[in-house]
Amino acid sequence: MSLTQTTSRNVRVAPPGDVPAIVLDKVNKWYGLMHVLRDVSLTVAQREKVVVCGPSGSGKSTMIRCINRLETHQQGSIVVDGTELTDDTRALDTVRREVGMVFQSFNLFPHLTILENCTLAPIWVRKMPKADAEELAMSYLSRVKIPEQAKKYPGQLSGGQQQRVAIARALCMKPKIMLFDEPTSALDPEMIKEVLDTMIGLAEDGMTMVCVTHEMGFARQVADRVVFMDRGEIVESGPPNELFENPKTDRLQLFLSQILRGH
Amino acid sequence: MSTTTLRGATVPLKPQPATAMGSPWIWARANLFNSWLSTAITLVLGYLVVRFAVGVIEWGFLNAVWSVPTRADGTADTSACLNAKGIGACWAVIHDKYRFILFGRYPYEEQWRPAICIALFIALFIVSGMRRFWRRELAWIWLGTLTAIGVLMWGGVLGMQFVPQDSWGGLPITLILSTFGLAFAFPLAVLVALGRRSTQLPAVKMICVVYVELIRGVPLVSLLFMASVMFPLFLPEGINIDKLLRAQIAIILFAAAYLAEVIRAGLQALPKGQGEAADALGLSYWQKTARIILPQALRLVIPPLVNTFIGFFKDTSLVLIIGIFDLLTAGKVAISEPAWQSFATEIYIVLALVYFTFCFAMSKYSRGLERDLDRARSR
Ligand SMILES: Nc1ncnc2c1ncn2[C@@H]1O[C@H](COP(=O)(O)OP(=O)(O)O)[C@@H](O)[C@H]1O
Ligand SMILES: [Mg+2]
Numbered sequence: 001m002s003l004t005q006t007t008s009r010n011v012r013v014a015p016p017g018d019v020p021a022i023v024l025d026k027v028n029k030w031y032g033l034m035h036v037l038r039d040v041s042l043t044v045a046q047r048e049k050v051v052v053c054g055p056s057g058s059g060k061s062t063m064i065r066c067i068n069r070l071e072t073h074q075q076g077s078i079v080v081d082g083t084e085l086t087d088d089t090r091a092l093d094t095v096r097r098e099v100g101m102v103f104q105s106f107n108l109f110p111h112l113t114i115l116e117n118c119t120l121a122p123i124w125v126r127k128m129p130k131a132d133a134e135e136l137a138m139s140y141l142s143r144v145k146i147p148e149q150a151k152k153y154p155g156q157l158s159g160g161q162q163q164r165v166a167i168a169r170a171l172c173m174k175p176k177i178m179l180f181d182e183p184t185s186a187l188d189p190e191m192i193k194e195v196l197d198t199m200i201g202l203a204e205d206g207m208t209m210v211c212v213t214h215e216m217g218f219a220r221q222v223a224d225r226v227v228f229m230d231r232g233e234i235v236e237s238g239p240p241n242e243l244f245e246n247p248k249t250d251r252l253q254l255f256l257s258q259i260l261r262g263h
Numbered sequence: 264m265s266t267t268t269l270r271g272a273t274v275p276l277k278p279q280p281a282t283a284m285g286s287p288w289i290w291a292r293a294n295l296f297n298s299w300l301s302t303a304i305t306l307v308l309g310y311l312v313v314r315f316a317v318g319v320i321e322w323g324f325l326n327a328v329w330s331v332p333t334r335a336d337g338t339a340d341t342s343a344c345l346n347a348k349g350i351g352a353c354w355a356v357i358h359d360k361y362r363f364i365l366f367g368r369y370p371y372e373e374q375w376r377p378a379i380c381i382a383l384f385i386a387l388f389i390v391s392g393m394r395r396f397w398r399r400e401l402a403w404i405w406l407g408t409l410t411a412i413g414v415l416m417w418g419g420v421l422g423m424q425f426v427p428q429d430s431w432g433g434l435p436i437t438l439i440l441s442t443f444g445l446a447f448a449f450p451l452a453v454l455v456a457l458g459r460r461s462t463q464l465p466a467v468k469m470i471c472v473v474y475v476e477l478i479r480g481v482p483l484v485s486l487l488f489m490a491s492v493m494f495p496l497f498l499p500e501g502i503n504i505d506k507l508l509r510a511q512i513a514i515i516l517f518a519a520a521y522l523a524e525v526i527r528a529g530l531q532a533l534p535k536g537q538g539e540a541a542d543a544l545g546l547s548y549w550q551k552t553a554r555i556i557l558p559q560a561l562r563l564v565i566p567p568l569v570n571t572f573i574g575f576f577k578d579t580s581l582v583l584i585i586g587i588f589d590l591l592t593a594g595k596v597a598i599s600e601p602a603w604q605s606f607a608t609e610i611y612i613v614l615a616l617v618y619f620t621f622c623f624a625m626s627k628y629s630r631g632l633e634r635d636l637d638r639a640r641s642r
Binding site: 068070093096097099100101103105107108109110111120121124125169170173 | 536537539540541543544545546547554555558559562
């Protein structure tokens with residue numbers, strides 16, 4: 001991957017007047033006495049791709065899960081596409097329809113076929129007729145290059161295939177924003193590329209993405225911005241090359257040296 | 264030798280050792296006579312099994328009395344049975360009493376009605392067991408069948424004589440108590456289990472916890488007593504809920520508490536990610552519960568669920584103590600007649616066989632169902 005290719009990429013900020021996709025403002029969260037998110041503020045523009053990295057336990061998952069309220073925050077505000085996340089269930093429904101999520105452990109529904117996994121939410125949440133939902137699901141399954149597995153069950157697929165199904169399943173809800181929480185960490189090395197390629201394709205189509213990952217190559221190629229978290233705080237953020245070549249803080253330097261050694 | 268090729272190179276297949284294969288002789292030598300101790304144990308146990316089997320055949324078949332003559336006054340002349348006592352079974356008692364055991368004190372010439380009810384129950388179980396019928400219409404089939412059973416048992420319409428509930432008895436009572444019991448207890452148990460895991464509604468959670476702990480903490484017998492003796496005291500004058508219904512409610516409440524704990528175990532065993540994935544897709548709580556959580560959680564707990572079902576099928580016999588005429592009570596009353604008093608063994612063997620048939624069918628069915636569900640998933 002060439003440097004020029006990535007540095008020439010401009011941050012495609014939304015046109016003026018358009019609301020940002022995600023705004024976290026001084027978000028704080030505690031688990032009991034443990035302060036896991038400390039004054040986290042982050043704005044993600046429409047169609048922006050943000051990669052979040054940081055050591056294990058630094059609060060990356062917690063932050064990303066607060067964005068679709070799988071976890072609740074205790075202080076600060078989170079606004080997703082103009083809708084603030086509160087206890088109001090209607091706001092929550094709106095946000096969850098617009099935000100798709102891909103998990104580290106795939107979380108496909110093992111008792112449903114691949115096709116049923118993909119059509120479930122369109123049929124029951126979007127109230128789409130079954131035939132339309134199946135057509136939609138097949139088109140996304142083709143996009144992630146596994147239409148021929150539609151009648152199988154998740155247990156019969158490889159990890160990489162399962163993760164691609166999980167991406168297709170989320171896409172079937174036509175989300176505006178996609179969240180990825182370490183989508184390739186549970187995969188064998190030879191399957192990582194097929195999942196990353198799918199995600200790159202998605203990024204090229206202009207999807208707004210927040211992605212927790214340690215795949216630095218992916219970050220350089222796709223990310224408009226990389227956010228480095230440590231101990232519940234956003235320590236540094238900036239374009240991938242700048243951040244990786246000239247880390248300003250010791251913490252990021254240490255982290256980068258550790259993952260580079262690991263790879 | 265599970266793999267035949269390793270990085271393209273062919274590894275020769277080693278034949279399976281002979282002991283694991285079909286021949287019974289080889290199997291017996293490897294498993295029954297492989298040392299002098301195991302040979303001795305095999306011989307001793309073999310001798311005991313044969314002795315027992317011979318005894319059973321002699322007592323149950325060769326020396327058994329199958330029928331006895333009737334005296335002039337209408338009672339049975341059981342002297343043949345008394346002579347054979349100890350060496351042969353007196354199946355004549357079954358021959359003489361089977362209608363009473365099956366139907367209790369239900370009017371003799373109307374007993375075709377409970378007979379049809381038994382057939383309806385069995386048909387209902389079979390239909391419900393077939394996955395082909397697992398559709399919304401099944402609820403209507405249940406409603407229709409149970410209504411038909413009620414109409415047949417009570418009568419009073421369509422030219423059928425009215426038979427009050429205290430004349431019902433025998434197998435229909437056992438089937439009514441267990442079928443209605445589990446049919447109502449199961450959905451109640453699902454709700455209680457869900458309520459007990461609720462994080463949003465602490466009041467509901469409290470109620471569910473208290474309910475389960477209270478009911479589990481007392482014996483079924485005392486609940487039945489309360490239902491039959493104490494409960495009517497709380498009701499206003501003149502309102503009388505039928506005794507069977509009260510026992511039925513006690514059984515439902517009791518069964519639901521146990522089933523709820525079994526179902527909760529299934530809910531707990533399910534990975535958290537399943538619910539989160541459903542949430543992230545925007546499914547509502549009930550959509551998530553009905554389509555993602557319950558199908559998987561219930562599949563996990565089929566063995567303990569069936570275990571509880573079987574337990575409750577047999578526990579319905581405890582209604583004996585509040586004077587409801589179920590299968591076991593009918594059997595017990597059947598031998599209170601002086602002529603038959605000494606032939607309790609034969610009666611209880613037959614009753615045990617009836618219970619066993621139902622319980623074994625449940626157990627066999629559940630294992631088949633587990634296999635089917637697993638196969639469907641990996642096809
Ligand atoms: N449900 C929970 N209860 C208590 N502590 C938790 C819970 N989930 C995460 N944590 C803690 O919060 C911190 C941040 O976790 P997480 O967001 O998963 O980190 P990361 O994804 O960066 O590895 C960790 O110290 C973790 O132990
Ligand atoms: Mg994490």
